[in-house]
Amino acid sequence: MQTSIFDKRYTADPLGDMENTFKHGSQCWRIVDLWRASRGTITNRQIVLELNIFNSTGRLSDCSKAGYHYEAQRINGGLWQFKLIDYPRKGQKAA
Numbered sequence: 001m002q003t004s005i006f007d008k009r010y011t012a013d014p015l016g017d018m019e020n021t022f023k024h025g026s027q028c029w030r031i032v033d034l035w036r037a038s039r040g041t042i043t044n045r046q047i048v049l050e051l052n053i054f055n056s057t058g059r060l061s062d063c064s065k066a067g068y069h070y071e072a073q074r075i076n077g078g079l080w081q082f083k084l085i086d087y088p089r090k091g092q093k094a095a
Helices: 027-037 044-051 056-065
Strands: 041-043 069-076 079-086
Touching: 027 041, 027 044, 027 056, 041 044, 044 056, 044 079, 056 069
Parallel strands: none
Antiparallel strands: 041 079, 069 079
């Protein structure tokens, strides 16, 4: 049975309940937006080349302090992957 690419389970945003708590357009806001667009997994190369943010570790630390928790994994040499594991949700009160 062929499934349409428009089937809800393929088009649903898995991070649709994520709330971006940062000021619109800020570096941290852009990182969170990239996480959403990339379905929760980004690399330091993406942060530098796509977002032009050269202090990626500092901004990721800021994101972590704001409740965006991730796992870091070395891919190759200086290339790191950051997988989002927990994040602020819409309508959820801050702890």
